[in-house]
Amino acid sequence: SQQGEEDPQALSIQEGENATMNCSYKTSINNLQWYRQNSGRGLVHLILIRSNEREKHSGRLRVTLDTSKKSSSLLITASRAADTASYFCAAIYNFNKFYFGSGTKLNVKP
């Protein structure tokens, strides 16, 4: 399968702590994107990192990409209860293949 794989599958932390989610993929990518999904709703785009980038920041989000290890990580700093959601990575190959990971369910306890 060329789908991205994410770990952990579930993560439970206290408000204020940092949350780290990892994503692995299987072949060369054009870019990798992270999305958030609140229960049963549509996905919200968080950040896009291109294959020639190593790190990107957006507010409390930090994404890294290691193409040699075919992996990416999403760090959410100073988490809030409102960050409770499922997070998905999406690996884009050949400019026309879009594969989502299995997702990480994050629970931030107030």
Place this chain on the structure above:
Amino acid sequence: KAGVTQTPRYLIKTRGQQVTLSCSPISGHRSVSWYQQTPGQGLQFLFEYFSETQRNKGNFPGRFSGRQFSNSRSEMNVSTLELGDSALYLCASSHLEFQETQYFGPGTRLLVL
């Protein structure tokens, strides 16, 4: 700008029936993609339309089809419904390029009985 809208939001059908789902992209967006989300298979890409042409296609049977109109609105059709078609169907639009940021609608939840 208004976001991506999908109708209907919820749908109940029985096996063997067919269903049509509708998606209106963000104004100015020309690429519309469809995804199926189930607990077992996760998010899977169905197809992408651009300027009324199917540009990319996932690995789904021919029962799943779609089309795009000149105003970029898109419809997805599933014929001869099976129990396993029960899922959240998500539509997403992007400005021009499929591989760039996609903006998702709220989804249509389909239950097949």
